[in-house]
Amino acid sequence: MGESGEHRPPAGQTDPRRAGRESAAASGSRPRRRGFVRGDDMTTTVRTRVAIIGAGPAGLLLSHLLAADGIESIVIDARTREQIETTIRAGILEQGTVELLVDSGASDRVTAAGAKHEGIELRFEGEGHRIDFSDLVGRAVWLYPQHEVLTDLVAARLAGGQDLRLGVTAQRVEDAASARPRVIAADASGRPLVIEADFVVGADGSRSVARAAVTGSSTGGYFREYPFAWFGILCEAPPSADELIYSSSPDGFALISQRSDTVQRMYFQCDPDDDPGRYSEEQLWEELQKRVPGTTLRQGRIFQRDILRFRSFVAHRLLRGRVALIGDAAHTVPPTGAKGMNLAVADVLVLTRALRAPPAGRRRTPHRRLSRDGAAPHLKAQHFSWWMTSMLHTAPGASDFDHRRRVGELRSVVESRAGSTYLAEAYTGWPFASAG
Numbered sequence: 001m002g003e004s005g006e007h008r009p010p011a012g013q014t015d016p017r018r019a020g021r022e023s024a025a026a027s028g029s030r031p032r033r034r035g036f037v038r039g040d041d042m043t044t045t046v047r048t049r050v051a052i053i054g055a056g057p058a059g060l061l062l063s064h065l066l067a068a069d070g071i072e073s074i075v076i077d078a079r080t081r082e083q084i085e086t087t088i089r090a091g092i093l094e095q096g097t098v099e100l101l102v103d104s105g106a107s108d109r110v111t112a113a114g115a116k117h118e119g120i121e122l123r124f125e126g127e128g129h130r131i132d133f134s135d136l137v138g139r140a141v142w143l144y145p146q147h148e149v150l151t152d153l154v155a156a157r158l159a160g161g162q163d164l165r166l167g168v169t170a171q172r173v174e175d176a177a178s179a180r181p182r183v184i185a186a187d188a189s190g191r192p193l194v195i196e197a198d199f200v201v202g203a204d205g206s207r208s209v210a211r212a213a214v215t216g217s218s219t220g221g222y223f224r225e226y227p228f229a230w231f232g233i234l235c236e237a238p239p240s241a242d243e244l245i246y247s248s249s250p251d252g253f254a255l256i257s258q259r260s261d262t263v264q265r266m267y268f269q270c271d272p273d274d275d276p277g278r279y280s281e282e283q284l285w286e287e288l289q290k291r292v293p294g295t296t297l298r299q300g301r302i303f304q305r306d307i308l309r310f311r312s313f314v315a316h317r318l319l320r321g322r323v324a325l326i327g328d329a330a331h332t333v334p335p336t337g338a339k340g341m342n343l344a345v346a347d348v349l350v351l352t353r354a355l356r357a358p359p360a361g362r363r364r365t366p367h368r369r370l371s372r373d374g375a376a377p378h379l380k381a382q383h384f385s386w387w388m389t390s391m392l393h394t395a396p397g398a399s400d401f402d403h404r405r406r407v408g409e410l411r412s413v414v415e416s417r418a419g420s421t422y423l424a425e426a427y428t429g430w431p432f433a434s435a436g
């Protein structure tokens with residue numbers, strides 16, 4: 001997703017548990033400096049096996065899994081630890097993502113503090129229809145905010161002695177096709193840093209600078225922009241429903257989702273060029289309420305509002321020489337299917353397996369494995385995200401036929417076990433075993 005959808009809780013919303021850890025990390029935590037090669041007054045050059053640009057879910061989890069395999073890495077990120085740990089984005093974790101976080105030791109809070117959801121509701125023509133994940137596919141999702149996942153991952157990486165350099169911005173990746181690609185970067189004060197590596201990973205999100213080294217340009221990929229967006233709010237209120245409600249109404253789409261017992265996340269369909277400041281709080285509640293007939297929303301102070309544009313993007317290629325793209329750098333999806341962070345996790349698993357030392361006699365480069373496995377999960381997720389988006393939203397200029405056809409599509413899902421099962425299977429996530 002683009003940065004436009006990012007937002008942080010206001011001062012005072014920060015988790016107090018973090019306070020004691022801030023000072024150690026605010027300017028970049030480097031418990032151990034390994035792989036130092038040379039430096040002069042101007043440029044520091046370091047060497048590592050895997051250079052990772054981006055300390056989002058993709059970059060941090062990759063470094064965590066590589067370390068478990070004994071593979072050293074350096075992770076850089078332009079943001080501070082506080083920004084990483086407080087920016088509110090994704091909230092839904094697939095079952096496979098949760099299992100991987102727990103089994104790899106990255107998070108033990110996810111199942112304790114996260115909320116297990118065994119279904120969602122699709123609402124249209126004034127009626128709610130529950131898609132029962134447990135019954136249909138025996139799987140579930142967890143509501144556990146992305147910034148909490150990142151908090152857990154940063155803590156785990158620092159405890160593991162990870163070379164994690166925050167406030168360091170990559171400018172470009174050079175010599176992708178050579179045996180020694182490198183990242184050209186600078187720290188917050190502008191001091192140049194060069195990271196030479198056996199392999200470079202662009203985990204630097206939708207505005208990736210690594211993408212140019214792989215695809216030839218920063219925008220190289222297949223792209224689709226949607227004619228509508230989500231107006232998102234965060235509010236201080238109790239939950240209005242136990243599970244997520246995806247509501248398609250004559251006034252447009254709304255998603256009622258939860259964050260905790262006291263903070264809720266809700267979205268309604270809007271024009272991508274809408275001005276977030278033009279609505280009063282009362283108008284925002286009116287817009288939301290009229291799209292969710294049958295549920296009286298529990299209101300409270302709105303403390304964040306933003307417009308989230310919808311894009312589908314797949315990079316022309318995911319790998320060139322010794323540089324790979326993962327997560328949002330490789331592909332972005334509209335948020336309706338709650339897939340973005342989970343896809344980043346699926347990519348990490350494929351890449352980790354590819355970067356592991358191969359059995360004797362096999363090629364050392366990860367190309368074969370990546371080209372075989374890398375595309376499968378994200379293409380299915382691209383389709384699912386597009387499908388959920390198209391089925392649930394009212395496109396500007398849609399005809400009465402278009403509207404009736406969408407109702408027919410929704411009925412085909414909720415009135416058929418086969419239709420409901422596809423939604424449940426895709427939403428809870430295809431088992432990672434299929435990814436390699």
Ligand SMILES: Cc1cc2nc3c(=O)[nH]c(=O)nc-3n(C[C@H](O)[C@H](O)[C@H](O)COP(=O)(O)OP(=O)(O)OC[C@H]3O[C@@H](n4cnc5c(N)ncnc54)[C@H](O)[C@@H]3O)c2cc1C
Nearest residue numbers: 005054056057058078090091170205327328339340341342
């Ligand atoms: C409002 C919203 C709701 C969402 N809801 C969901 C959901 O429910 N479920 C879901 O699965 N997904 C969801 N997503 C998508 C999800 O947040 C992303 O797919 C996910 O963050 C991708 O992880 P990533 O690690 O690939 O990229 P990012 O999280 O974007 O991380 C990239 C990192 O790279 C750093 N970086 C960028 N450029 C540079 C540079 N030049 N040098 C150094 N560092 C750099 C950035 O600072 C950032 O920390 C949502 C997104 C938004 C915006």
